[in-house]
Every structure is written in structure tokens, then in C-alpha cells.
Amino acid sequence: MCIFCDIVNNRAKSYKIYENNKTLAFLDIHPISYGHILIIPKNHYENIYEMDNDILTEIIKTVKTVTELLKENMGINAVNIINSNGKIANQTVFHYHMHVIPRRENDNLDFIHEWWVNKLIKMDNDILSEIMNKLKN
Ligand code: 5GP
Ligand code: ZN
Numbered sequence: 275m276c277i278f279c280d281i282v283n284n285r286a287k288s289y290k291i292y293e294n295n296k297t298l299a300f301l302d303i304h305p306i307s308y309g310h311i312l313i314i315p316k317n318h319y320e321n322i323y324e325m326d327n328d329i330l331t332e333i334i335k336t337v338k339t340v341t342e343l344l345k346e347n348m349g350i351n352a353v354n355i356i357n358s359n360g361k362i363a364n365q366t367v368f369h370y371h372m373h374v375i376p377r378r379e380n381d382n383l384d385f386i387h388e389w390w391v392n393k394l395i396k397m398d399n400d401i402l403s404e405i406m407n408k409l410k411n
Pocket of ligand 2: 276277278279280317318319368369
């Protein structure tokens with residue numbers, strides 16, 4: 275059983291704001307900010323590793339639609355877009371979802387910035403080269 279599948283099938287209550295054939299956008303029940311929205315595929319995929327390019331394309335298109343809705347209806351012109359894959363990455367609901375988090379001036383949500391500032395690893399050029407060589411085609 276999956277809570278997001280239940281939302282897709284209207285077996286669980288949700289606050290849907292946009293849907294099409296393949297994707298659904300609805301309010302996060304425990305939002306980080308006013309207007310925090312989740313975008314999901316209507317079919318169940320646990321995470322990005324299970325998804326093909328076509329459904330991922332549909333997801334990002336719906337993310338774009340949601341950012342436009344936030345802009346037009348709430349005047350939001352800054353968002354963080356976050357997606358966690360796997361328990362180690364802090365995923366807690368195992369039906370793929372993208373978070374769209376509206377940002378406002380002085381909202382005390384500088385978490386992305388703080389990650390970068392506090393977790394920076396000092397890395398030598400030869401290690402950066404080693405990583406590049408491992409990953410590039
Ligand atoms: P994750 O931690 O997996 O990236 O995010 C899961 C998100 O799902 C959390 O932000 C949480 O508030 C939200 N969530 C969990 N259960 C429900 C639910 O039943 N309904 C809705 N709308 N959101 C939920
Ligand atoms: Zn599901």
C-alpha cells in the first residue's frame with residue numbers, strides 16, 4: 275500500500291492543484307512553506323532509478339506548470355525544486371515525488387545555501403580529475 279497511489283485514486287484525501295494523464299500536483303500535508311507542492315507520476319515508481327526519460331519529462335513539465343501557477347496566482351518568483359531518491363538521501367515516501375518549495379524574502383529557509391556553506395569539502399585538483407574520469411563517457 276502506498277499513500278500517494280491512494281491520493282491518485284482518491285482513496286485518500288488530498289488538495290490537488292493540477293493533473294494530466296501521467297502526473298499529479300497536490301499540496302504537501304506538512305509544508306515547509308506556504309504553497310509547498312508535490313508533483314508525482316500517477317503510476318507507482320519508487321524513485322528515479324525506476325523511471326524512463328518519457329515519464330521524467332512529463333514530471334518536469336508539470337513542475338514548470340506548477341511554478342507558473344505559483345507565479346500567476348501567488349506572485350511567487352523564487353522556488354527550490356528538490357527530489358530525494360533512496361533512504362540514504364532522506365526519501366521518506368517511496369513513490370517518486372518532486373518538491374516545489376516557494377521562497378520569499380526573509381523566509382528563514384536558507385537551507386540550500388547553508389548546506390553549501392557548511393558542507394563544502396576542500397578537494398584537490400587531482401581528486402576532482404579522478405572523479406571526472408570515473409564518470410565521464
Ligand atoms: P520526502 O521526505 O520523501 O522527500 O517527502 C515526503 C513528503 O510527503 C513530506 O514532505 C511529507 O510532508 C509529505 N507527505 C507524507 N504523507 C503525506 C500525505 O499523506 N499527504 C500529503 N499531501 N503529503 C504527505
Ligand atoms: Zn505509489
